[in-house]
Amino acid sequence: MNNTLLILKQEYLKRVKKKSFIILTILMPFLIAGVYGLVIYFSIKDDTEERTIAVYDATNLFLGEFSEEGTTSYHFIPKNEYETLKTNLKGSGYYGLLFIPSDIYSNNQAQLFSEKQLPFELTEQIERKLSRFIENDKRQKVIEESGIPDLEERLSKTRTSVNLSTLKVSQSGETKKSSSVVAFIASYAMGLLIYFFVFMYGAMVMRSVMEEKKSRIIEVIISSVKPSQLMAGKIIGTALVGLTQVAIWLVLGGIGLVVVQSFFFTPESAQQMGQSIMESQGQMNPAAMQAAQPNQVKEVMEMIGNLNLPLILFAFVFYFLAGYLLYSALLGAVGAAVDNDEDSQQMVFPVTFPLILSIMLLFPIAKNPEGPLAFWCSIIPFTSPVAMMARVPYEIPVWELLLSMGLLVLTTIVCIMAAAKIYRIGLLMYGKKVNIKELIKWLRYKG
Amino acid sequence: MELFEARNVNKVFASTQALTDVSISVKEQSIFGLLGPNGAGKTTLIRIINQITAPDSGEIFLNGRKMNRTDISHIGYLPEERGLYKKMKIGEQAIYLAQLKGMSYRDASNNLKKWFEKFDIMPWWNKKVEELSKGMQQKVQFITTVVHQPKLLIFDEPFSGFDPINANLLKKEILNLKAEGATIIFSTHNMGSVEELCDHIALINKSKKIEDGPTDEIRMKYKTNIFDIKYRGEFREIDLALGTDYKIISHDESDKANTLKVQYMNGKSNNELLSSIMPAAEILAFEELIPSMNDVFIKAVEESNKN
Numbered sequence: 001m002n003n004t005l006l007i008l009k010q011e012y013l014k015r016v017k018k019k020s021f022i023i024l025t026i027l028m029p030f031l032i033a034g035v036y037g038l039v040i041y042f043s044i045k046d047d048t049e050e051r052t053i054a055v056y057d058a059t060n061l062f063l064g065e066f067s068e069e070g071t072t073s074y075h076f077i078p079k080n081e082y083e084t085l086k087t088n089l090k091g092s093g094y095y096g097l098l099f100i101p102s103d104i105y106s107n108n109q110a111q112l113f114s115e116k117q118l119p120f121e122l123t124e125q126i127e128r129k130l131s132r133f134i135e136n137d138k139r140q141k142v143i144e145e146s147g148i149p150d151l152e153e154r155l156s157k158t159r160t161s162v163n164l165s166t167l168k169v170s171q172s173g174e175t176k177k178s179s180s181v182v183a184f185i186a187s188y189a190m191g192l193l194i195y196f197f198v199f200m201y202g203a204m205v206m207r208s209v210m211e212e213k214k215s216r217i218i219e220v221i222i223s224s225v226k227p228s229q230l231m232a233g234k235i236i237g238t239a240l241v242g243l244t245q246v247a248i249w250l251v252l253g254g255i256g257l258v259v260v261q262s263f264f265f266t267p268e269s270a271q272q273m274g275q276s277i278m279e280s281q282g283q284m285n286p287a288a289m290q291a292a293q294p295n296q297v298k299e300v301m302e303m304i305g306n307l308n309l310p311l312i313l314f315a316f317v318f319y320f321l322a323g324y325l326l327y328s329a330l331l332g333a334v335g336a337a338v339d340n341d342e343d344s345q346q347m348v349f350p351v352t353f354p355l356i357l358s359i360m361l362l363f364p365i366a367k368n369p370e371g372p373l374a375f376w377c378s379i380i381p382f383t384s385p386v387a388m389m390a391r392v393p394y395e396i397p398v399w400e401l402l403l404s405m406g407l408l409v410l411t412t413i414v415c416i417m418a419a420a421k422i423y424r425i426g427l428l429m430y431g432k433k434v435n436i437k438e439l440i441k442w443l444r445y446k447g
Numbered sequence: 448m449e450l451f452e453a454r455n456v457n458k459v460f461a462s463t464q465a466l467t468d469v470s471i472s473v474k475e476q477s478i479f480g481l482l483g484p485n486g487a488g489k490t491t492l493i494r495i496i497n498q499i500t501a502p503d504s505g506e507i508f509l510n511g512r513k514m515n516r517t518d519i520s521h522i523g524y525l526p527e528e529r530g531l532y533k534k535m536k537i538g539e540q541a542i543y544l545a546q547l548k549g550m551s552y553r554d555a556s557n558n559l560k561k562w563f564e565k566f567d568i569m570p571w572w573n574k575k576v577e578e579l580s581k582g583m584q585q586k587v588q589f590i591t592t593v594v595h596q597p598k599l600l601i602f603d604e605p606f607s608g609f610d611p612i613n614a615n616l617l618k619k620e621i622l623n624l625k626a627e628g629a630t631i632i633f634s635t636h637n638m639g640s641v642e643e644l645c646d647h648i649a650l651i652n653k654s655k656k657i658e659d660g661p662t663d664e665i666r667m668k669y670k671t672n673i674f675d676i677k678y679r680g681e682f683r684e685i686d687l688a689l690g691t692d693y694k695i696i697s698h699d700e701s702d703k704a705n706t707l708k709v710q711y712m713n714g715k716s717n718n719e720l721l722s723s724i725m726p727a728a729e730i731l732a733f734e735e736l737i738p739s740m741n742d743v744f745i746k747a748v749e750e751s752n753k754n
Contacts, residue, residue: 006546014535216530220591223497223524224547226516428499 003225007233008240011208015241025245029252051095051122053112056082058102065133069125074098089115098126105134183393186307187366190316191390195359197320198385199352201242202327205235209335209423210344218427227424235328239321246320307393315392318405323385326412327355333419336426337434337442350436354382362390369394379404381411418443449511450475450630451496451599456505458491465491466502467654473599473632473647478625480645480662481634484748487651489634490527493601496632497524509599520549523597527604527634529588531576538563538572541591548595555594562590566616581608589617593624600624600631606640618644638740648740650747657751662740669743673710673736674720680728682707688727693720704731 015021051072056079057063066074075094077085085097096114104110110130112123143151209231212218221230330351338344358377365374369391377387378396384404392401425442426434451473458466466488473479483489494500496507498519507514509521532540538559545555563569566586576584585608593600605621606614621644625631633645641648641662648665650658658665673696678685682698682705689695692715696708705728711720721733738746 003547010543215533216528217532219526219528220544222499223519
């Protein structure tokens, strides 16, 4: 036991003291936050490029409609200039050339010439201007023909937007505001996290075993400790590295959340942000947006709070540990069985296939967490760490969770025993091409 | 007194017999040579002693007791295929390996420093293994094998990778360890070092022990009754005196001394040979040629392969 502890300590310290671990652990949250920050920044940020669009309006109706908007300005040109520009846009200084044909009212078609790929915002802006003008014009005519002077007002009052808020009724009859979107995101994120952790740390165990075998130190080590002690120390030590990483991230995340909440999500700033998003997107229905916006951030926070966080955290640690133990034992056995990198790649695939399958099925599972696919994947032990983790945010029946956990624990124990045997035999086996059939033969060896 | 004993050890791998009924016993404070051609089963036996593999049948004793798992802390093992953690500093690594053998951190650190000084590698204490020359890595490996003062030491080809100077240093240290009370099992193909170091040998071929005994006795056993004789006199006289009972292998007459290599057939003795020659010439030197370990090895293995 003492030896297991020594190995555990050695493996743990070796990894935790590595620069790459420190950098990855500290940097990762910032990296993720940074990427999201950038995405948000760019979507809010004003487009600063100055553009001038030349407009030839064959209808002579739109002159007033195309005023400057943002950084885009419009310059109306006569027909002859249009003809020359059309063939010679380059070097003219115009960003694009808009042609409004005389039959736009009946055809709803206009043309925008440009040398470059036009930003989506710009085409959308022009389309909106044209559509709005024509729509208003046509509506005006309808109003005039109908003889009802306040028709416009009355029609606008009929405009409706229904907001569906989803409420979850728990077994005790309590209703909680939940959001299928929030649950979906949590579900997907949890599944992904488990997948990455199990894969990353499982592979770490495998590489560590291979390194010992390749460098031949293994013979010295197992003349001092039992292979099972070595494997246990290695696996537990590496698991602790993973948990250390999660703990650091939780602390950093907690600090980050507090900082973000206190600095950015004051009511005013939320409103401001909402408005700026609205403006930049040029929403058609400002009235509905305005009502929804200020509360949205608060509501999302509330919905996150309504997820069963202790259960999720517990399930995460459980499925991480069990899934990791299962796969790292198998990968450790693979590492012991092979003695070169090419062979290991061939062997890793069949072993990790269920894990890869579960990540491929993660999207349908997270989308329909009560369906048969989700059910079976979360019960079958090799896929359950990812699949069940994806279902946990949806508050699934307790018996399913217990069944899944029980089966996973049983399978893990059986696999560890099998892996230990392969490990012990494989460690000193050199120069032999190993395949699955061979490994199964090893399992039948005695002693 | 026997420190180590293996009784009727058998081991089969899949379809190959690795060891057949092998028994050896090793006296305390002696050096025991475990010899044999490649693939004979030496490494398997060594791994069984180290409890890395278990025998199919047979028993292993240490100090008269059946050996169990905890006894491996009393063994120091230097395998033929050496290896250390490449990325680890050698001092830290040596301490770790010593701790795995049951030493406390403090004892390990103190003892290791002494050994590092002795082998002149103290300045490399904080260097990573990959920065070291191969010879230096071998020294570190040797130190990690002996640092926990094991009662039983097992060296598999200890001199491979050493230059002659360091090989000598190592030889001296091995004899030192023996003098201090260690018992050593020594496996090698270098027969010269066997003659120099081993008190006792066992020869294994094709999973079976074919020879076992004190080194001198084994060599005597394989002697072919050939003598080197230096004499003053006429070769013709000697040739005549010896007659057909003896076989003259070679003779050489030079200015300083005449020499003769002669072999007697079974049934004769040294003294008979001597008394046959004496009347014919003046004997200056009379020396029996004891076969080298190398000859013994080849002869024993070839004979065993014939059967």
